[in-house]
Amino acid sequence: MNCESIRNQFSSYLDGELASEQSRRVERHLSDCQGCHAQWLELQQLDARLQGLAVPQDLESRIVAAVGAETDAEQQAQPAPPPRGYRKQVVAAVIGLAAMIGLLAVWLRPNMPPVDVPPPLAAVVVRSIGNVQVRAPDAEGWSDVDGPHHALPRGSRIKTPQRGGCEVETATDAQLRLDANTEMVVHGSSHMQVLRGQVWCQAAPQQPLTLGTRPPADTAAVPDVFVCPAASEMQVRVDQHQAAEVGTEPVRKAWQLPLLALPGSDQGELSSLVETLLANVGHSKMQFMNADQIRALGPRGAIPLLMYVREPSSSQQPAVRRQAMQLAAEVADDTALTMLDELLADPDPQIRRLAEATVERLSVGSAR
Known part of the structure; x- marks a missing residue:
């Protein structure tokens, strides 16, 4: 299956509309093709931006009033009433069109003052052991995890101490556990990058999870990318030389015992x-x-x-x-x-x- 064919299926794959075998083909291709993988990440980011687009609270009522006025005028000129579902369809269509126009206006107005919008939430730290630290996308330094449900926006980094670990849940309901002395970048709710250490993950039932690595700084090697299929588990370990090892079910999880022994596990x-x-x-x-x-x-x-x-x-x-x-x-x-x-x-x-x-x-x- 070529790249064009795979990219044509991105929209259906994003919405979970592909059959299991088709989804597996897409996942295998994404794990092998860096170009398609990059476009897939861009599509996920665009989807997240569209979903997070704010709509004015009174927009729907204003549109309903406007459509109602137009409908009354049309009814005076035409005796036959429109179908019962027509009005709802018009409202939904106009709201969608207004949202798209609003988005285009934001993109096409270069003189608009910048708005400080926080990065979309990708995951949260649900439990931790030791002095686990995070670094926000635009922050210069690290800060301590301040308890359960510590937010991790897109672009955050998280690292665990020599004696510690943590568990992370993503916005797509995937689970990740970080071993001691591990550092990871949260690129999105379904894309992480393991810089060092060991990470176990359990993908969500309907959403695969991508774990990338970082090649050595003095080489031009392409970083490894591993795809954890939906509803499966995987473990990735990156040593001090940036050599990556991946394990699939069953994986060795003895190091997770301290995390599993915490309340709420x-x-x-x-x-x-x-x-x-x-x-x-x-x-x-x-x-x-x-x-x-x-x-x-x-x-x-x-x-x-x-x-x-x-x-x-x-x-x-x-x-x-x-x-x-x-x-x-x-x-x-x-x-x-x-x-x-x-x-x-x-x-x-x-x-x-x-x-x-x-x-x-x-x-x-x-x-x-």
């Missing part, structure tokens, strides 16, 4: 991440510890083993999975009953038998 996501980490611990125990060492841990060693057994990826190593279940069954106490109950329906019959025997053992013990 998604507790379901936190629980899921903790379970994944415990499952990784259980897998590591099976790799680097012998059976006697695991048994010596007692009941506390059973939890990560059972988390590993519950992890879908463990089915790729059935022998290791069964051995982990056997060891967990030997040392588990009643704190593991919830996980054992879930494993009673496991597809592996050996796992089911071990879970059933362990539940029975713990039930008898608690009844005494």
Whole structure:
């Protein structure tokens, strides 16, 4: 698909009218073509300016009155009344035309005094750890984030300290999390630029998100541009040499634990991440510890083993999975009953038998 064909679809893509496969074609092309990507960003900025255009509060009433007067005059000359929806259509059309005329007047009047209009809001900082700082588009220095819902206009920069991080939500409902020692430019609600550090993003259900990077200053290289498709997640890391790495689902998110533990975070996501980490611990125990060492841990060693057994990826190593279940069954106490109950329906019959025997053992013990 050539550039002209892609650009002809920009309007439909902006309005979310393309089918899923067409949207993916456009996203793939934007990630490869710098020229089309630049035009796409210009279109997004123009759309934001049009949406933010102010209309006088009394404009509609004045137009309605004017249209009403003209309609009364026409009715005296023509006995047949217009269709019922005609008046509303005329009002809507005139309002739209007036708005466009107003916009053109602003653009075409060179002698108008400059108006101090703040840049459109692109995102907000919803939570942060440590001394996170931002720099407004026209500011000379950095300022501290003053709490949740700190506004980030288009063109803002945000950076996190050596020990810290933050979470950002865009105007399009995308989520981004910045790791420690990370700096990012907010070009718009769906376009960010990672200058250094690590950024995780979750694109909005109906809107892809673009993450760009910055090439080394002493080269003429084109910066990398990564497109996170709608309703998907991605992670981009830029090292000190401006080399970029990108990861797609599933991504490693252990560094996000401090942010997810803050009040107001998604507790379901936190629980899921903790379970994944415990499952990784259980897998590591099976790799680097012998059976006697695991048994010596007692009941506390059973939890990560059972988390590993519950992890879908463990089915790729059935022998290791069964051995982990056997060891967990030997040392588990009643704190593991919830996980054992879930494993009673496991597809592996050996796992089911071990879970059933362990539940029975713990039930008898608690009844005494």
